[in-house]
């Protein structure tokens with residue numbers, strides 16, 4: 620069973636640009652962590668095999684559950700994805716498209732960069 624990781628991060632004010640979200644070691648290998656950004660929640664994922672990072676909204680659009688950071692990660696024909704733990708709707712971590720119900724749901728994705736051991740998320 621995967622450990623639930625929720626990091627409390629409440630910036631003084633939201634502004635566009637890179638948001639210093641957490642330390643690299645705060646995100647489980649091949650799993651996700653939830654970052655609070657003001658009133659929003661952002662799910663951050665790290666794929667060790669690819670050495671790639673992804674970030675999406677944490678809210679699953681199917682039944683409005685804050686759940687995607689606890690989802691099952693994997694890939695669909697090379698497309699990195701996360702499946703919501705509730706009803707297994709899966710989403711591309713690159714495009715945000717719903718892979719199990721194309722055209723029905725979509726999630727927001729964010730750019731990610733790593734600097735000095737910290738995960739930075741690009742926000743609008």
Ligand code: FES
Nearest residue numbers: 679681682703706
């Ligand atoms: S709430 Fe996520 S798949 Fe239903």
